[in-house]
Amino acid sequence: MPFTPLHLGPGLAIKLVLRDRFSVVVFAGAQVAMDVEPLVRMLRGDAVVHGPSHTYLGALLVGVASMLIGKVAYGPIARTWNARAAPALPTAVGWAAAGSGAFLGTTSHVLLDSLMHGDMQPFAPLTDANTLLLAISIESLHLLCIGLGAVGAVGLLTLATRRERRSRAQTR
Numbered sequence: 001m002p003f004t005p006l007h008l009g010p011g012l013a014i015k016l017v018l019r020d021r022f023s024v025v026v027f028a029g030a031q032v033a034m035d036v037e038p039l040v041r042m043l044r045g046d047a048v049v050h051g052p053s054h055t056y057l058g059a060l061l062v063g064v065a066s067m068l069i070g071k072v073a074y075g076p077i078a079r080t081w082n083a084r085a086a087p088a089l090p091t092a093v094g095w096a097a098a099g100s101g102a103f104l105g106t107t108s109h110v111l112l113d114s115l116m117h118g119d120m121q122p123f124a125p126l127t128d129a130n131t132l133l134l135a136i137s138i139e140s141l142h143l144l145c146i147g148l149g150a151v152g153a154v155g156l157l158t159l160a161t162r163r164e165r166r167s168r169a170q171t172r
């Protein structure tokens with residue numbers, strides 16, 4: 001964490017840039033996968049909450065798992081979404097989009113978390129230092145995530161609306 005949902009903000013901004021080469025669904029799954037370890041440790045009352053999963057090495061491993069699970073789980077998730085909400089999602093995800101969603105998801109998670117959690121050792125086992133800790137204030141970090149999310153959401157909605165208008169014009 002910072003609060004798993006806040007991680008989605010940067011994901012929406014990345015989607016705006018990478019479009020079809022990036023899956024927000026897999027990215028979101030990767031955020032949840034990353035925070036399984038802290039959740040379990042919190043419930044157990046461990047002194048260190050952010051362990052091996054919150055290192056860049058751990059992020060690569062969680063990234064592989066997120067990519068594989070995301071590639072398989074994407075179809076059912078997209079079909080469920082399409083039955084209830086808009087804009088419509090493609091019903092399958094390619095390896096490139098699943099991979100970028102998973103690995104950008106897990107590595108950006110470690111980067112953002114390393115700014116605010118004193119128990120993290122993001123570069124372990126190379127060093128136990130966390131050089132970025134409090135490089136920016138926690139308030140700024142949260143505002144950054146929310147801001148990126150807002151920019152991404154508005155941009156993506158604009159694109160989806162334009163696409164829909166264009167396809168409606170073509171069918172006329």
Ligand SMILES: [Zn+2]
Binds near residue numbers: 034038054109
């Ligand atoms: Zn986390």
